[in-house]
Amino acid sequence: MNGVETVSGGIESSIQRVDPHSTGTDLPLTRMQIDQLHAIAQELIAETAAELPGAWSDPHGAVALFVGPTNTGKTTAAKALARELDTQLIRVKLVDVFSEFLGGTETNLEAVFHAATNAGAIILFDEADALFGKRSDVREFHNRLAPIEADWLVRRIEAYPGFVILGCLTLPAHWEKLNRVVHFGPAAAGKG
Numbered sequence: 719m720n721g722v723e724t725v726s727g728g729i730e731s732s733i734q735r736v737d738p739h740s741t742g743t744d745l746p747l748t749r750m751q752i753d754q755l756h757a758i759a760q761e762l763i764a765e766t767a768a769e770l771p772g773a774w775s776d777p778h779g780a781v782a783l784f785v786g787p788t789n790t791g792k793t794t795a796a797k798a799l800a801r802e803l804d805t806q807l808i809r810v811k812l813v814d815v816f817s818e819f820l821g822g823t824e825t826n827l828e829a830v831f832h833a834a835t836n837a838g839a840i841i842l843f844d845e846a847d848a849l850f851g852k853r854s855d856v857r858e859f860h861n862r863l864a865p866i867e868a869d870w871l872v873r874r875i876e877a878y879p880g881f882v883i884l885g886c887l888t889l890p891a892h893w894e895k896l897n898r899v900v901h902f903g904p905a906a907a908g909k910g
Contacts, residue, residue: 732814732826733833736793736807736842738800745791747798754900755795758782759802761898762881779876784842784885786902792885795900796842799883806839813848824870831878839880843871846884 747755762780782799784792793809800807808830815826834841849868875882884890889899 730829730833732810733830734809735837735839736797736800736809738797738805738807740797744794744797745789747791747795748906751791751795751900751902751906752798755799756802758898758900759799762803779878780881780898781875781896782881782883782898782900783889783896784883784900784902785887785889786906787887787904790902790906792844792883792902793842795902796840796883796885799881800840803840803881806837807842808834808837808839809842809844811845811848812843813845816848827871827874831874834880835878840883841878841880842883842885844885846886847888847890 765780784795786792796807796809810830815823815830817823817826830841833839849871
């Protein structure tokens with residue numbers, strides 16, 4: 719089934735467990751992107767070496783940004799990183815967890831974190847611009863609540879005992895100083 723398994727029922731149906739070892743639809747990565755992913759993996763391993771020498775052991779609040787247009791290799795890169803860290807990958811589109819009810823988005827996001835914690839997985843939040851920036855396909859209701867939900871997500875990422883990747887079209891202002899940023903598409907060519 720090309721390495722993607724969708725969990726059934728409720729919000730769980732938006733959560734995809736991606737087999738990091740399947741390579742059927744992977745897009746090619748540049749040498750620079752591969753080097754950046756390897757550096758991120760080594761940094762994560764080094765940060766947790768005191769707890770469990772020689773292995774990655776889920777650092778709290780670890781996050782990376784994969785920035786670039788749709789279909790430029792962000793999921794491929796997340797799979798490569800999961801392979802290098804020898805862990806699972808869970809992918810969810812942030813637009814799929816939005817709720818029109820107060821607190822509903824946070825409840826849905828908590829279900830994602832719970833599933834990822836149980837699987838010991840890296841989380842790839844695809845289309846994170848929907849929460850951290852303005853997008854034309856996000857309804858006005860969500861634009862009003864986005865700052866509240868974004869703040870909640872940032873706090874939850876900081877508490878998550880694992881690694882989170884935010885896939886974005888553009889670099890969100892909140893994360894501009896983050897050192898774990900990998901660019902894809904045309905922007906990647908200018909980052910060399």
